[in-house]
Amino acid sequence: MNIHLTVSVGVATLPDVAASTEGLIQAADEAMYHVKDHGKNGILYRGQRKRGADLSLRSLFSLFSSDLAIDLGTANTCVYARGKGIVVNEPSIVAINKVNGRVEAVGKDAKEMLGRTPGNIVAIKPMKDGVIADFEVTEKMLTYFIKKAHNRNVWVRPRIVIGVPSEITQVEKRAVKDSAYRAKASEVHLVEEAMAAAIGAGMPITEPSGNMIVDIGGGTTDIAVISLAGIVYSKAVRVAGNEMDEAIIQYIKKTYNLLIGERTAEAIKMEIGSAYPLEERMTMEIKGRHLIEGVPKTITITDEEIREALAETVNVIVDAVRVALERTPPELSADIVDRGIVLTGGGSMLKNLDKRLREETGLPLAMAEDPLSSVVLGAGKMLSDFNLLRKISID
Numbered sequence: 320m321n322i323h324l325t326v327s328v329g330v331a332t333l334p335d336v337a338a339s340t341e342g343l344i345q346a347a348d349e350a351m352y353h354v355k356d357h358g359k360n361g362i363l364y365r366g367q368r369k370r371g372a373d374l375s376l377r378s379l380f381s382l383f384s385s386d387l388a389i390d391l392g393t394a395n396t397c398v399y400a401r402g403k404g405i406v407v408n409e410p411s412i413v414a415i416n417k418v419n420g421r422v423e424a425v426g427k428d429a430k431e432m433l434g435r436t437p438g439n440i441v442a443i444k445p446m447k448d449g450v451i452a453d454f455e456v457t458e459k460m461l462t463y464f465i466k467k468a469h470n471r472n473v474w475v476r477p478r479i480v481i482g483v484p485s486e487i488t489q490v491e492k493r494a495v496k497d498s499a500y501r502a503k504a505s506e507v508h509l510v511e512e513a514m515a516a517a518i519g520a521g522m523p524i525t526e527p528s529g530n531m532i533v534d535i536g537g538g539t540t541d542i543a544v545i546s547l548a549g550i551v552y553s554k555a556v557r558v559a560g561n562e563m564d565e566a567i568i569q570y571i572k573k574t575y576n577l578l579i580g581e582r583t584a585e586a587i588k589m590e591i592g593s594a595y596p597l598e599e600r601m602t603m604e605i606k607g608r609h610l611i612e613g614v615p616k617t618i619t620i621t622d623e624e625i626r627e628a629l630a631e632t633v634n635v636i637v638d639a640v641r642v643a644l645e646r647t648p649p650e651l652s653a654d655i656v657d658r659g660i661v662l663t664g665g666g667s668m669l670k671n672l673d674k675r676l677r678e679e680t681g682l683p684l685a686m687a688e689d690p691l692s693s694v695v696l697g698a699g700k701m702l703s704d705f706n707l708l709r710k711i712s713i714d
Contacts, residue, residue: 388401404699410429415459484511492509535669558635563592597622640660664694
């Protein structure tokens, strides 16, 4: 199918014929360059309707595509498509063949391979502490998830809203935007995860009152006090779910001389991990490799031991919440006493974490309705409210 593109600049006309999406985009880009270089009247096309010369013709492709909101998390990546809801929710893991550089698996399939791959395949987590650690692999992962969200349609160039940690550097911001553009996005908007999570949790962020949110993800814990659609105070500590898994691995290694993998540590945390004593004692049987004997072994551990293993990590999060409360202006502090703190993110699902925080702060606590998806749902709501997006975008 041949597509004809004609752009008129003053008296000059630039026609081009493209046989593919990429050809058309290239032609559009050349036309835009020509306009910016020589333009007087802006762009005139079929029907002689004007467009501002600064409007990129790439956005033509957003007409064919559904806009996306992405929560590019350390542990999981969620993708929300406008009008469809959450279409992708998979682990942020990519399995790559080291010999030819081909992607063998992404998401759930790649997670199954974690710690079980042969020598020629490596399972990579391209995100670390909420930011990009491996640029190329993140680009491949994003491309895969965007295609999956659009049912493998190669024509689409969506507008994308991405959630990022609050204390992200300019270099890290640039890496996220570049990855999205190289994964065929037409526009990229960045929003702070804490703000997106607050919107997703249904908090009244546009009102002149204090709202406090604690978003505990895989790589970072984002704490924010929000009022009038702006962040009054924010803090990101790079201690969250992954740090908890690592603490469990180290505790079992030190106490039992048993080596366990990341997936086993995560299963322990989810099943018997807690931040405050449980009503009933819980135990779990785990398998690993004994460091001294060198053979596989099975042991039984209790919730009390895992609570001890997680104590240091949980203390860091509790201290960060206390610091946030100390730095909050008095009027907003009064609102927080009435409204309480909202917990969201996968890490907030640790048993009795809300009880522990309630005891430490003396404030009421509430869990978000869908803690795993709050950020992507909040970013998704901004797709249909561009005025709000313009207000809170951190580009």
